[in-house]
Amino acid sequence: MNGKNSVISSRVEALYRDYGKRAKELKDEGKTLIGYVCSFVPVEMISAAGCIPFRIRGDINEPVTKGDTVLETIVCPFIRSCFDLALKGKYDFLSGIVIPHGCDSMTRSYSTWSYSLDLPYAYFLNIPSVVKPASFEFFAEEIKTYKKTLEAFIGHEITEADISQAIKLHNAYRNKIRTIYDFRKSDPPMVSGVEISKILTVGTSLPVEEANALLDEIIEELKTRSEPPLKTGKRILVDGACVDHAGLVKLIEESGASVVAETTCNGMRDTFPLTDEQEDPFTGLARRYLDKINCPKTYRENRAGSFEGNIADRFGDIGRYAEHFHADGAILYVYKYCDPFGFEVPARKAYYNAIDLPLLWIEDLYSSGTMGQIKTRIQAFLEMIEQ
Amino acid sequence: MAEQKKKHKKRRTATRAAASIGPMVKEFIAGTVRAQREGAQKLAYSFIVCHHEEILRAMDVLPIWTENFAGVCGAKRDAERFLQRAESLGFSRSLCTYALCGLGFDHWREELGEMPPDAPWGGQARPDFMISTGQILCDPRAKWYQAAQQYMPDVPIYNIDLPYPLYHPDRDHREELPYYHKYIVEELKGLIAFVEEQTGKKMDYERLWERVRLSDKTWNLIEATYDLRSAIPCPMGTGDAMNTMVPINFMMATQDAYDFFLNLKQELEEKIKKKEGVVENEKYRLLWGGGLPSWFALGDFNYFNSKGAVFPAETTYRMVAPIAEMNIPKTDDPVEHLAWRWLGYWTFWYDKARQRKGGEPDVERLINYIERYKIDGVVMHEAFSCRTWHVGLIWQLHQLAKIYKPIPVLRLGKDGNKTQAWRENPSLVLESDIIDITSYSEVDTRNKIDAFIDTLESVAKSRVD
Numbered sequence: 001m002n003g004k005n006s007v008i009s010s011r012v013e014a015l016y017r018d019y020g021k022r023a024k025e026l027k028d029e030g031k032t033l034i035g036y037v038c039s040f041v042p043v044e045m046i047s048a049a050g051c052i053p054f055r056i057r058g059d060i061n062e063p064v065t066k067g068d069t070v071l072e073t074i075v076c077p078f079i080r081s082c083f084d085l086a087l088k089g090k091y092d093f094l095s096g097i098v099i100p101h102g103c104d105s106m107t108r109s110y111s112t113w114s115y116s117l118d119l120p121y122a123y124f125l126n127i128p129s130v131v132k133p134a135s136f137e138f139f140a141e142e143i144k145t146y147k148k149t150l151e152a153f154i155g156h157e158i159t160e161a162d163i164s165q166a167i168k169l170h171n172a173y174r175n176k177i178r179t180i181y182d183f184r185k186s187d188p189p190m191v192s193g194v195e196i197s198k199i200l201t202v203g204t205s206l207p208v209e210e211a212n213a214l215l216d217e218i219i220e221e222l223k224t225r226s227e228p229p230l231k232t233g234k235r236i237l238v239d240g241a242c243v244d245h246a247g248l249v250k251l252i253e254e255s256g257a258s259v260v261a262e263t264t265c266n267g268m269r270d271t272f273p274l275t276d277e278q279e280d281p282f283t284g285l286a287r288r289y290l291d292k293i294n295c296p297k298t299y300r301e302n303r304a305g306s307f308e309g310n311i312a313d314r315f316g317d318i319g320r321y322a323e324h325f326h327a328d329g330a331i332l333y334v335y336k337y338c339d340p341f342g343f344e345v346p347a348r349k350a351y352y353n354a355i356d357l358p359l360l361w362i363e364d365l366y367s368s369g370t371m372g373q374i375k376t377r378i379q380a381f382l383e384m385i386e387q
Numbered sequence: 388m389a390e391q392k393k394k395h396k397k398r399r400t401a402t403r404a405a406a407s408i409g410p411m412v413k414e415f416i417a418g419t420v421r422a423q424r425e426g427a428q429k430l431a432y433s434f435i436v437c438h439h440e441e442i443l444r445a446m447d448v449l450p451i452w453t454e455n456f457a458g459v460c461g462a463k464r465d466a467e468r469f470l471q472r473a474e475s476l477g478f479s480r481s482l483c484t485y486a487l488c489g490l491g492f493d494h495w496r497e498e499l500g501e502m503p504p505d506a507p508w509g510g511q512a513r514p515d516f517m518i519s520t521g522q523i524l525c526d527p528r529a530k531w532y533q534a535a536q537q538y539m540p541d542v543p544i545y546n547i548d549l550p551y552p553l554y555h556p557d558r559d560h561r562e563e564l565p566y567y568h569k570y571i572v573e574e575l576k577g578l579i580a581f582v583e584e585q586t587g588k589k590m591d592y593e594r595l596w597e598r599v600r601l602s603d604k605t606w607n608l609i610e611a612t613y614d615l616r617s618a619i620p621c622p623m624g625t626g627d628a629m630n631t632m633v634p635i636n637f638m639m640a641t642q643d644a645y646d647f648f649l650n651l652k653q654e655l656e657e658k659i660k661k662k663e664g665v666v667e668n669e670k671y672r673l674l675w676g677g678g679l680p681s682w683f684a685l686g687d688f689n690y691f692n693s694k695g696a697v698f699p700a701e702t703t704y705r706m707v708a709p710i711a712e713m714n715i716p717k718t719d720d721p722v723e724h725l726a727w728r729w730l731g732y733w734t735f736w737y738d739k740a741r742q743r744k745g746g747e748p749d750v751e752r753l754i755n756y757i758e759r760y761k762i763d764g765v766v767m768h769e770a771f772s773c774r775t776w777h778v779g780l781i782w783q784l785h786q787l788a789k790i791y792k793p794i795p796v797l798r799l800g801k802d803g804n805k806t807q808a809w810r811e812n813p814s815l816v817l818e819s820d821i822i823d824i825t826s827y828s829e830v831d832t833r834n835k836i837d838a839f840i841d842t843l844e845s846v847a848k849s850r851v852d
């Protein structure tokens with residue numbers, strides 16, 4: 001079903017366009033919503049607390065104005081946009097925020113966020129920078145502190161059973177996203193990159209149970225879809241930080257290609273790894289968020305002893321996804337002032353070269369104003385890989 | 388660039404101690420190159436403010452402070468060629484320019500197999516290993532050496548994780564300290580094991596204790612020395628402190644650092660006795676309230692001085708706090724002590740911040756310095772390439788403005804009487820970079836300083852009125 005009764009083109013589209021619409025309704029119903037940025041926040045704990053995790057997104061069409069009066073312009077443009085919207089009241093339905101140690105732009109602006117928004121609950125979650133036995137142990141303790149602060153906020157205990165149940169629900173969500181990704185394997189894919197971008201964005205703005213029900217409907221719809229939404233074209237993997245809007249993917253697909261995978265912070269980097277349900281929940285969460293989320297912020301020891309071996313270890317998941325989804329090329333999309341990704345650009349370029357996957361590297365601002373220039377570069381890149 | 392370098396004058400210092408720093412830095416950079424040639428000591432790329440100097444010194448490892456070398460390139464106005472090389476490799480100019488300078492230099496040196504031509508002060512030696520650090524302080528410190536491994540794949544890295552709990556006004560951070568401490572101890576022990584493997588030597592823990600005690604003693608001495616700057620007229624400003632930061636940050640755990648501050652303290656005491664200030668007619672006392680300096684434009688401090696303004700205090704690079712006030716638990720283990728000191732330093736202002744409604748540690752420190760050093764205005768610097776030290780500064784100034792209002796306020800004295808006081812404390816934010824000179828305009832900067840001085844003058848007049 002591709003028509004106006006489609007879940008994707010009606011419900012997903014509406015929730016995407018009016019981001020936070022459902023959250024406002026839930027707030028009016030007396031629910032408690034906790035906002036967060038970055039993939040590093042264990043949303044399971046928020047759900048286990050009986051609250052609703054809500055991923056704060058930016059808006060590429062909204063110029064940063066109010067935010068610039070208190071936050072420096074050298075902050076990552078994505079975080080600036082999120083903060084600006086929050087300050088302008090776009091997320092007034094939130095009762096709290098969780099900001100993790102995802103990067104300097106998040107960490108150093110935590111005070112600015114927490115004091116400027118002055119929400120009843122604010123928590124900075126410390127994430128280790130390395131992956132070692134001691135760092136898992138530390139992180140599990142930090143998650144326990146995070147749990148305690150949530151308990152103090154909601155006024156009751158969060159039991160291990162609550163957490164285990166939330167882990168199951170969020171794992172189910174991630175499995176359903178994987179199922180939707182399977183519809184991309186065909187050529188042309190049976191679900192477009194733009195549709196996936198919107199689904200990913202919308203999914204993290206809903207209570208996990210509602211998101212799961214919505215994904216079930218989407219899966220059913222895709223099963224019955226008879227016509228692919230795109231023509232056959234070059235298959236592109238998008239790599240980089242958080243791309244929580246469909247603008248970039250739309251440019252790529254309007255240029256005749258299909259986006260078939262996103263190793264981005266709100267894409268497969270976040271949605272593919274699962275929490276081990278057999279482990280003690282704190283250990284399971286610590287492992288998922290610290291080790292399985294492959295973020296450049298986390299330092300991984302060079303066990304290979306060579307540069308080639310090291311990049312194969314660090315970026316091997318990208319290569320596997322590229323192969324799985326039959327990518328013909330990749331676009332590395334990095335924001336200006338992003339130190340974690342920025343310092344990896346030469347190494348990532350070397351990796352793409354090693355796996356023989358053509359790459360276009362774009363450094364951008366989080367703004368619709370740059371999309372024209374980017375489109376020209378994308379078109380040139382697609383022409384190059386056509387040859 | 389050569390023309391620019393030729394024209395660049397050396398900055399005037401107020402103290403003999405600050406003037407002695409240049410040759411000292413030159414010598415320890417040259418010393419690392421010499422040590423590499425002689426092969427007697429292992430060399431380690433290192434970052435400042437990791438509380439691991441004691442470990443390195445106790446194991447006879449010679450640190451190569453890569454941020455320092457980048458700063459030297461900046462101060463000599465010779466960073467641009469290394470920055471351009473890093474850009475050509477695919478690193479964006481928006482990233483930390485210390486790191487870009489280092490990466491550009493390393494790539495060039497590795498390509499040539501020798502130092503790049505006319506390398507500042509003989510260049511930066513190739514390390515035997517690198518100690519990076521992913522603390523909640525600086526992303527580039529976790530990424531820089533990893534990126535450098537692309538050009539030096541045979542040089543191993545130990546990444547030491549050094550977190551500390553962030554401030555939450557409604558929570559006592561002490562509840563979290565045990566697991567933070569345990570983790571940091573593990574990390575420091577991991578570093579010791581790594582260095583033992585790299586050097587083939589075992590750690591002598593008695594020797595480590597000696598180094599730790601020496602550092603603690605130096606920390607207290609630095610506090611006592613810098614407190615002398617509260618004198619009127621001020622005997623030493625931030626311009627000089629950007630030199631004296633060298634023993635604090637690059638020479639800690641050495642007798643030389645301790646002796647340096649003994650001499651500086653004596654010099655400042657003499658100046659105070661003679662009422663000898665940085666400027667002859669001290670009009671304004673300013674706080675350097677945040678941001679790393681533009682190393683290529685330290686002469687701007689002299690420009691402030693020429694207007695009768697002096698900086699008795701700065702938050703930048705004053706990476707020590709009074710040990711006695713940290714309540715460090717007693718321990719027989721020097722590694723445990725280092726971990727407690729790390730946490731003590733980063734949480735030092737937390738309790739004080741909690742005592743003020745809406746308080747925050749960074750702001751509390753500013754308030755403390757404003758009062759302690761009798762400050763008339765605050766100057767900050769926004770370096771475009773560094774998020775670590777330059778995010779949150781505008782917000783801090785907003786918070787300060789709530790306390791130091793441009794209106795008279797009533798103060799309740801100990802005798803119960805109310806007196807009217809003017810507490811306005813204007814601020815100035817300079818914009819440029821740490822070493823990227825292309826971001827700097829001397830004319831614009833000095834126009835801003837002139838306008839700020841006018842504001843200070845106007846505020847001073849209001850106070851008199």
